Structure formats: structure tokens, C-alpha cells
Amino acid sequence: MSVADPHTEPRPLSAAGKPLTSRGEATRGRILEAAEHVFADLGYHEASIVKITEHAGIGLGTFYLYFDGKQQVFEELVIDLNRRVRRSMAEAMAGATDRISAERAGFEGFFRFTAAHPALYRVVREAEFVSPETLRLHYMRIVEGYESGLRAAQADGDVDEALDPEVTAWALMGAGELIGMRYLLWERDAGGAPPAEMPASVVDDMARFIRNALSPRARTEGPA
Amino acid sequence: MSVADPHTEPRPLSAAGKPLTSRGEATRGRILEAAEHVFADLGYHEASIVKITEHAGIGLGTFYLYFDGKQQVFEELVIDLNRRVRRSMAEAMAGATDRISAERAGFEGFFRFTAAHPALYRVVREAEFVSPETLRLHYMRIVEGYESGLRAAQADGDVDEALDPEVTAWALMGAGELIGMRYLLWERDAGGAPPAEMPASVVDDMARFIRNALSPRARTEGPA
Amino acid sequence: MSVADPHTEPRPLSAAGKPLTSRGEATRGRILEAAEHVFADLGYHEASIVKITEHAGIGLGTFYLYFDGKQQVFEELVIDLNRRVRRSMAEAMAGATDRISAERAGFEGFFRFTAAHPALYRVVREAEFVSPETLRLHYMRIVEGYESGLRAAQADGDVDEALDPEVTAWALMGAGELIGMRYLLWERDAGGAPPAEMPASVVDDMARFIRNALSPRARTEGPA
Amino acid sequence: MSVADPHTEPRPLSAAGKPLTSRGEATRGRILEAAEHVFADLGYHEASIVKITEHAGIGLGTFYLYFDGKQQVFEELVIDLNRRVRRSMAEAMAGATDRISAERAGFEGFFRFTAAHPALYRVVREAEFVSPETLRLHYMRIVEGYESGLRAAQADGDVDEALDPEVTAWALMGAGELIGMRYLLWERDAGGAPPAEMPASVVDDMARFIRNALSPRARTEGPA
DNA sequence: AATGAATGAGAGTTCATTCAT
DNA sequence: TATGAATGAACTCTCATTCAT
Structure with missing residues (x-):
């Protein structure tokens, strides 16, 4: 069993498609971490944006700066x-x-x-x-x-x-x-x-x- | 490959647990057919009771006579x-x-x-x-x-x-x-x-x- | 403390206003008993006609033969x-x-x-x-x-x-x-x-x- | 006739238990006023959240930001x-x-x-x-x-x-x-x-x- | 006289998303 | 860059009442 190279790098962009500052990149990372935690805990439909942002310790609106939804x-x-x-x-x-x-x-x-x-x-x-x-x-x-x-x-x-x-x-x-x-x-x-x-x-x-x-x-x- | 006998018969009951009349059994069947159609079309979460009952051509409340939800x-x-x-x-x-x-x-x-x-x-x-x-x-x-x-x-x-x-x-x-x-x-x-x-x-x-x-x-x- | 004479008799009529046969009167009585029980147990809003008729051991529709609602x-x-x-x-x-x-x-x-x-x-x-x-x-x-x-x-x-x-x-x-x-x-x-x-x-x-x-x-x- | 001191102050919180901004506090106040009006007019059971929020001139969902129900x-x-x-x-x-x-x-x-x-x-x-x-x-x-x-x-x-x-x-x-x-x-x-x-x-x-x-x-x- | 299947208006509630700040 | 108050469409579910049988 072999697999294709999994080391391709992602390209972090804001929801508007702009490149991120390092601060922005950090925020984006926290959202992703929180999202993984919340989705794993609750499943897709029980998870909510509010729960994710609360877990990430950021404001609700901030989420939409980095993701479309x-x-x-x-x-x-x-x-x-x-x-x-x-x-x-x-x-x-x-x-x-x-x-x-x-x-x-x-x-x-x-x-x-x-x-x-x-x-x-x-x-x-x-x-x-x-x-x-x-x-x-x-x-x-x-x-x-x-x-x-x-x-x-x-x-x-x-x-x-x-x-x-x-x-x-x-x-x-x-x-x-x-x-x-x-x-x-x-x-x-x-x-x-x-x-x-x-x-x-x-x-x-x-x-x-x-x-x-x-x-x-x-x-x-x-x-x- | 063999499988356990799949011919066991179901026993139709209303949501309240009562046995059904033949008319009731027919309605129940129409709901199940409609549900299969709607779930297959839309997936579980996009499906809704309203869509199912509309598809079945019955009133919304009727659904709850036969199923808990x-x-x-x-x-x-x-x-x-x-x-x-x-x-x-x-x-x-x-x-x-x-x-x-x-x-x-x-x-x-x-x-x-x-x-x-x-x-x-x-x-x-x-x-x-x-x-x-x-x-x-x-x-x-x-x-x-x-x-x-x-x-x-x-x-x-x-x-x-x-x-x-x-x-x-x-x-x-x-x-x-x-x-x-x-x-x-x-x-x-x-x-x-x-x-x-x-x-x-x-x-x-x-x-x-x-x-x-x-x-x-x-x-x-x-x-x- | 004295009170007005409480012995005036009620006049049992069907919901349509017709006088009742003795069988009908019995049914009416069972509904009233059941209603008292259910209202006392559950309060007005939690009580439902279905619960009352079930308690009275009669069909749902029968209730409306004797009461307007x-x-x-x-x-x-x-x-x-x-x-x-x-x-x-x-x-x-x-x-x-x-x-x-x-x-x-x-x-x-x-x-x-x-x-x-x-x-x-x-x-x-x-x-x-x-x-x-x-x-x-x-x-x-x-x-x-x-x-x-x-x-x-x-x-x-x-x-x-x-x-x-x-x-x-x-x-x-x-x-x-x-x-x-x-x-x-x-x-x-x-x-x-x-x-x-x-x-x-x-x-x-x-x-x-x-x-x-x-x-x-x-x-x-x-x-x- | 004397009564216990009725001057204790309330502490306004959102439904989620968070302290309110002044804007939030104003909205909360409007809901309470509207609720008093609607409850007094219609009684508890005839009153509904929709009627309250309509009377308050706010969106339905807003109600649930301030109250549990x-x-x-x-x-x-x-x-x-x-x-x-x-x-x-x-x-x-x-x-x-x-x-x-x-x-x-x-x-x-x-x-x-x-x-x-x-x-x-x-x-x-x-x-x-x-x-x-x-x-x-x-x-x-x-x-x-x-x-x-x-x-x-x-x-x-x-x-x-x-x-x-x-x-x-x-x-x-x-x-x-x-x-x-x-x-x-x-x-x-x-x-x-x-x-x-x-x-x-x-x-x-x-x-x-x-x-x-x-x-x-x-x-x-x-x-x- | 009695039934119970069918109805649908209307209830409370949730939550992804927007936007003024 | 960040916020969170506000929104409303859409949801599930209840139940008094009707009416064909």
C-alpha cells in the first residue's frame, strides 16, 4: 500500500480571497482547530458557528472573515x-x-x-x-x-x-x-x-x- | 455469501401503538413511500416532514398519527x-x-x-x-x-x-x-x-x- | 356564613340542544367525571380532549355530541x-x-x-x-x-x-x-x-x- | 401593614448569561414592556412570542437573545x-x-x-x-x-x-x-x-x- | 349514538448569516 | 481586524375540531 505525497502545502486566504497577515493566519488556525474539535464532538449538524467561535475564543463575526460558511x-x-x-x-x-x-x-x-x-x-x-x-x-x-x-x-x-x-x-x-x-x-x-x-x-x-x-x-x- | 432470512414480516402500528384499520394502513404506506422518495432526493437533513406529507398528498398532522417523528x-x-x-x-x-x-x-x-x-x-x-x-x-x-x-x-x-x-x-x-x-x-x-x-x-x-x-x-x- | 341554596338541578342537553336519552345521559356523565379528573390532574391547558375521552373510555368524536368544546x-x-x-x-x-x-x-x-x-x-x-x-x-x-x-x-x-x-x-x-x-x-x-x-x-x-x-x-x- | 424592602436592583443579563451593552439593555427593556402589554391584553396562553416581538418592533429571533422563552x-x-x-x-x-x-x-x-x-x-x-x-x-x-x-x-x-x-x-x-x-x-x-x-x-x-x-x-x- | 382518521393553523424555537460599529 | 446585536426563514410538533362511515 502506498499513497500519494500528502505534504502539499495549503494556501491560506481570507474569505474574500485576500492573502493573510500573520495575525490573521493565527486567527484562521484557531478557528480550524476549534472547528475540528466541535465537529468531532457534535457531528456536522449539531455543530454551530457560535460554538466554534466560542471555542476559538473569538467573536462570531470574525468567523466570516476567514470562511464562507x-x-x-x-x-x-x-x-x-x-x-x-x-x-x-x-x-x-x-x-x-x-x-x-x-x-x-x-x-x-x-x-x-x-x-x-x-x-x-x-x-x-x-x-x-x-x-x-x-x-x-x-x-x-x-x-x-x-x-x-x-x-x-x-x-x-x-x-x-x-x-x-x-x-x-x-x-x-x-x-x-x-x-x-x-x-x-x-x-x-x-x-x-x-x-x-x-x-x-x-x-x-x-x-x-x-x-x-x-x-x-x-x-x-x-x-x- | 449467504444472508439471514430477510422475510420476517413487519407489524404496522400507529404512533400511539394501536393496530391500524386498512385505511390507516394504506395511509401509512403512502407516507413511507413518500419518505423514501424525499430522503433519497434530498438526504436526511434537507428532507422535512412538510415535504414528505406534501409528496404523500396528505395533511401535515396526519404524519404524526403514524410516526413519532x-x-x-x-x-x-x-x-x-x-x-x-x-x-x-x-x-x-x-x-x-x-x-x-x-x-x-x-x-x-x-x-x-x-x-x-x-x-x-x-x-x-x-x-x-x-x-x-x-x-x-x-x-x-x-x-x-x-x-x-x-x-x-x-x-x-x-x-x-x-x-x-x-x-x-x-x-x-x-x-x-x-x-x-x-x-x-x-x-x-x-x-x-x-x-x-x-x-x-x-x-x-x-x-x-x-x-x-x-x-x-x-x-x-x-x-x- | 350562609350560602344561597345550592340544590338547583342541572338540565342535561346534547351539544345540539336536544334532550338526552338515558343512555346518552350516562355517556355525558362519564365525560364530566373524566374531565374533572383530567383537568384536576393536568390543569386546563395540559388537558386535552383526547385524554378526557380516553379516560372516559369513549371515542373522540363522541365528546362533541355532548359538549361544544x-x-x-x-x-x-x-x-x-x-x-x-x-x-x-x-x-x-x-x-x-x-x-x-x-x-x-x-x-x-x-x-x-x-x-x-x-x-x-x-x-x-x-x-x-x-x-x-x-x-x-x-x-x-x-x-x-x-x-x-x-x-x-x-x-x-x-x-x-x-x-x-x-x-x-x-x-x-x-x-x-x-x-x-x-x-x-x-x-x-x-x-x-x-x-x-x-x-x-x-x-x-x-x-x-x-x-x-x-x-x-x-x-x-x-x-x- | 408593612412590606419588605422592594428596592433591590435587578441585574440585566442576556439569555446566555452575559452582561449587556447599553444597546442590548434597551432592547431587553422594549421586550419587557411589550411583553407586559401583550400578557395583560391577552393573558398568558393567548400571548405569543411573535405578538410580543411585533409589538416591540423587533425580529422574532431577537427575543431569544434576551430570554429563554x-x-x-x-x-x-x-x-x-x-x-x-x-x-x-x-x-x-x-x-x-x-x-x-x-x-x-x-x-x-x-x-x-x-x-x-x-x-x-x-x-x-x-x-x-x-x-x-x-x-x-x-x-x-x-x-x-x-x-x-x-x-x-x-x-x-x-x-x-x-x-x-x-x-x-x-x-x-x-x-x-x-x-x-x-x-x-x-x-x-x-x-x-x-x-x-x-x-x-x-x-x-x-x-x-x-x-x-x-x-x-x-x-x-x-x-x- | 358512536367513531377515529384526517386536518392545518399556529405554537415555540434554532441558527447561519449580515452589517453597522 | 474584530465584533455581536439583529434577523427571519424554516423547522418539528400539538391538538381542537370536522365529517364520512
Whole structure:
């Protein structure tokens, strides 16, 4: 599993499109932090601009100096989240030597991030209010690096050549995401809180599933 | 892929908990139809009771004779949707003789349903407002039959014994669902509309992925 | 304290003004009983026709066969209450020989009734929704007998001739009523419930107050 | 008759609990004025927030910046009314030299206030919706000063020692209140409007009643 | 005589957004 | 650059009343 470079820098502008002073940039940052906190806590619709600005310690009107509205700040947050997920995955995969262990490491990175920000991730997944385009991009960005990684591995003979890299990449992404929802968000431990990290056994089972699915196999049968 | 029996019948009651006359039952049905339409069109939050009752051609107050509120109709719709998804899958799998083709058929049934009701399925997946319990149940119901099918197939030697049936079932569910989102909801054809059915090539690629992941393999290496 | 004869009979008619059959009369009675119960429990505005008919064990529409609406059934109830209050007072005063003890007995009758139906009495007193005319009549009916009783007692030399009978009657009525509110409705005993009867000491204190106010006095001073 | 000091100052806060700017304070004041007008005109239940804000000439949402809801403005109004009643009574009693004339003056102050705001006073008295605690406090505040005044006068020998000061205070309060209702609210003059002030003769009669009730008397009989 | 499904005006309340300061 | 008072459209929900059965 590999992902596209998540280190592209954002370009901070005011809502009117003007470049920001350093003071303005600081205010903008505080709003984003507050927004992440509030959205994760309350979900998109329960969150309100008043709550965000109160949490940020600024006046209500100030919000509109930096953002066009609720939806816009949310979309920005999704884009940022996407960057962070991909970074978490990229870092986890950095030391891997072969394809199979890289895959496993990638998912570990993904699960680690989800476990660290469960509420935030849930809000994004349940995002009727993110524009479909943004949501599609969110997945696309993660999947596209994955897909080219698979292609390369197929060329090296590390991954079954019969698999379509695109469909396979989406399938694995979906598998990983639902596993994350199932074991990190919907599972409650004794205290009622979601577990702090993905159980090792689940990661092992997932890795075995992936290895099965991907590794080249001696074919004796005819085509599917 | 197998699913728990989706043919359990609902028992229509008024909001006050009383049994319905046939006239009442008809009205209730019209509300549900209208609600499905409106939710699919607008999503949960943009939908409103007024829009639903207008669409149903009834008075506003009538809605509250049959449902406690917006959330309750929605949850009822999700439960109904779940029943229909499972029926669609069960029917598709009915004729399959071996495990691998049954799996493929199950996903074809799933994709067929999603393609037929793309907006509705999207609303359910993006469902911050469904109670987490309902959402979890939605997946659980689908997955649990799947899981026991895997167990049985493992006993018969048709599926790799090294796989954990639970994790595998969730992984495949997630894979199928995201594939559905990707190729049915987010893909737009020339006319801007989502495609009416899953392209055959994608189904083939998915089937190959599943066969790889599940079929037993001669093991020469040690454990992962 | 004396009161006008409270034994005048009501004339049961349907909402359309027609005389009732015995079956209809029974239904009407059940509605009135249920209404008293529900109004006392919930107050005027929290009470609803549905609750009343449910309590009466009849259909919703049936209510409108016997009453014009919510307000009408309430006014009827107030009139009935008035009759019962006056009866309770009249019975208490029946055995009294002299004026002073008759006064005391009258208040005891009044307090006894209030203690037996605290919620109902409260609802009537707090009756923005009773037509002002009905409310005025409620007090008038009680006070008018009182007033003529005072006049007679003045003629007999039992009550201070300098007092205006009308003003005095209203003053004593108000005194008694607020004492009732204070010690029966607003006072809560240990268990949180209002006391079941007026404490004897309060009745004694009240009686002393009345005796002071009413009994003729040797006048040595000039006029007030 | 004496009353506890009614000059304590209120501290205006927004609904969110924040201190107000002078502009905010002005708006809040306009809402209160409008609310008093509308409540007095229509009673509690017929009054609505829309009517209040329309009368105040402000937007609907503005109301909720200053008050939590209908009930809260109303309770605030009752508290304010209570303060004004007590002030009116205190001012009337200020010049009185002896107890008896102080009592009379107190009632004159009370009647003057009721005559000036008849509708408002009626709404308060008929207040099923004021929390019982608030209503009880309303009376308590007036009565408690009254009661201690009676005690002091008993010590000085100006008031009959045999009377219980508490019961007597409530009795006189009730007497005065019902007299107010009777002659100021329920009495209509030729033009159909309630009289602008309490007729002097009624005040005289009331004063005589009070003097009788309170002044010490030579006792030759045994206890009541 | 009795029913209860249907109605819709109107209630209280929220909150993203504007704009004068 | 920052503010927060003001706005009003839109929401969910209630319930007295009607009327076809």
C-alpha cells in the first residue's frame, strides 16, 4: 500500500480571497482547530458557528472573515484530515521492504489514525453534507497511490497479475475502512468507550486476508 | 455469501401503538413511500416532514398519527432497506452450486440493488442520524449470514482455513460496499447520471479478488 | 356564613340542544367525571380532549355530541364545583346556633372541600380561561348568601352594625380563600403532598380573627 | 401593614448569561414592556412570542437573545410586578403615624396599583403557568413584612395579642386581594371599563373591617 | 349514538448569516 | 481586524375540531 505525497502545502486566504497577515493566519488556525474539535464532538449538524467561535475564543463575526460558511470550513477540515491519514499511512509503510509487509503496515497506519481520531473520522464517513466531489476526492487520493503501488508490484511479480489494480485498490480500501468502523467505532469496551487501538489479532487476520488476495498463485484451473 | 432470512414480516402500528384499520394502513404506506422518495432526493437533513406529507398528498398532522417523528420514519426505512438488500442478495445466490460462484452472485445481487436505489443507499451509508445501534445492526444482519457461510465452507475445505471468518466477512462487506459507492454512486456517465448497473468487468475483477482471498492454498511458508 | 341554596338541578342537553336519552345521559356523565379528573390532574391547558375521552373510555368524536368544546365542558365543571362548595358549606353551618360559630363552621366546610379537591380548586382559581363572567358568578354565588346572612345578624345585634355587609362578605371570602391556598395547596408536608385537612390551629386562629372583625364592640372612640 | 424592602436592583443579563451593552439593555427593556402589554391584553396562553416581538418592533429571533422563552419573561414580569406592588404599598404607608392608619394606607397603595394595572394583576393571580414556587414567593414577600409589622404592633399593644400574626397576615392579604378583584376588575362602570380607582367608600369599609379585626379588645369571655 | 382518521393553523424555537460599529 | 446585536426563514410538533362511515 502506498499513497500519494500528502505534504502539499495549503494556501491560506481570507474569505474574500485576500492573502493573510500573520495575525490573521493565527486567527484562521484557531478557528480550524476549534472547528475540528466541535465537529468531532457534535457531528456536522449539531455543530454551530457560535460554538466554534466560542471555542476559538473569538467573536462570531470574525468567523466570516476567514470562511464562507459552515460547509466550507468543514470541507477544508476533510481535506486536512485526508492529508493526515495519508501521512500516517506513508510513515507506517516507510520501513517496509516487501510488498506484503508494506500492505500490512499501511493498514496499521490507517487504523492508528482512526483510533486516534475516531469521532472525526466517523463524521467524515457519515458526510452527506460534504459535497460528493470532496468525498470522492477523499477516497480517490488515498486509493490512487495504492493503485500505482499495486501496478508496480505486479510488474515485479509480487502481486497476482490477474488482478485489476483499480478494483483491487478500492476493494482493499473498503475492506480496511469497514474493519475500522466495526472494531474501532462500533465496538465498545467495558467502559463504553471505543478501544484505543485495533486489536493485534484483527490486524493479523486482515493481513492474512490481504496476502491471500494479492500474492501470485500457481494457476492450474481455467479462468474465472 | 449467504444472508439471514430477510422475510420476517413487519407489524404496522400507529404512533400511539394501536393496530391500524386498512385505511390507516394504506395511509401509512403512502407516507413511507413518500419518505423514501424525499430522503433519497434530498438526504436526511434537507428532507422535512412538510415535504414528505406534501409528496404523500396528505395533511401535515396526519404524519404524526403514524410516526413519532422524522428519525423514526427514517429508521423504519433503513430497516426496510436492509430487508430488501438481503432479499436481493439471497435471490441472486439461490441458484449457485459452489461457494465461489455463490460469492460472486451475492455481490451481483448487492450491486443490483444499489444500482436500483443509489440515492437511498447513499443516504443510509451517510447516516450520522441513524442511531449507531441501527447502523451497526444494518451491517451485522448482512455480515452474520456471510460469516456462518464462510465457516461452513471452511469445514468443507472450500475456503482457506487460516482465515478468520468474522474479520473476513467484514472485510468483504466493506470491499463490496466501497466498490458500490465508487462505480455506482460516484461515477457519472456522459449524461451526468450514475450508471444503471455495475459494469460486468468490475464484477469479474471483484470475483477474482474474492476467489484469491478465499480459496485454500498450498502453504509452504511459515505463518504471516 | 350562609350560602344561597345550592340544590338547583342541572338540565342535561346534547351539544345540539336536544334532550338526552338515558343512555346518552350516562355517556355525558362519564365525560364530566373524566374531565374533572383530567383537568384536576393536568390543569386546563395540559388537558386535552383526547385524554378526557380516553379516560372516559369513549371515542373522540363522541365528546362533541355532548359538549361544544373544551371551554364549555370546563365552565360546566366550574358551575358544578361551585354547587358542591356551597353545599359543603351549607351542611357545615346547618347545626350552628349562633352567628359566630356559624361563621367558623362555614369556613370549616369550605376548607374541607378544598382539602378534598385541592387540584380542582386550584385549577378554578387559576382560571384565565373561565370566562370572567363565570368566575365572577362563582364568587358572587358564594358571597351573596353570606352577605344576607350578615345583614340578618346585624339586625339581631350579633354583628357590628358599622360594617358594610357587602364589603365585609367579600373580605372574609378572600381571607378564607387565600388561607386555603396557603395552608392547603402551597404547603407541602414531609412527603411532598399537601396536607389532607386544614390544621385545627389555623381554623382557630381564623375563627378568632373573624370574631374580632364581626362582633359588636363598645365604641368609645370617634369614627374611623 | 408593612412590606419588605422592594428596592433591590435587578441585574440585566442576556439569555446566555452575559452582561449587556447599553444597546442590548434597551432592547431587553422594549421586550419587557411589550411583553407586559401583550400578557395583560391577552393573558398568558393567548400571548405569543411573535405578538410580543411585533409589538416591540423587533425580529422574532431577537427575543431569544434576551430570554429563554415565554415562561421566563413571564416570571420576570411577575417578579417585577411584585416589586412594584410592594413599592406602591410602602410609599403609601410612609407617612402613617399609628398602626391602624398605616394598615389603611397600605391597602390604599395596593388598590391604587391594582387599579393602574388591572389586567396585569389579573394575569398574575390567574397564573397556572407561573411556577407554584414563584406564585408562593409573590405572596410570601408581601405577607412577611406584614406579619412582622403585626408582631411589633402586638408588642406595643396596638394589635390584639390573641391573634396569630401569620394567619392574620394571610387573611388580610386575601381579603384585600379579593376586594381588589371584585371592585376593580369585575366591576364595570357605565362605559364597560373597570373603574380607575377604588371607591372611597369601599376603602372606608375595608378600613373599618380591619380596625375591628385587629384592635385589642377587653376580653370578658373565655377562649374561642 | 358512536367513531377515529384526517386536518392545518399556529405554537415555540434554532441558527447561519449580515452589517453597522 | 474584530465584533455581536439583529434577523427571519424554516423547522418539528400539538391538538381542537370536522365529517364520512
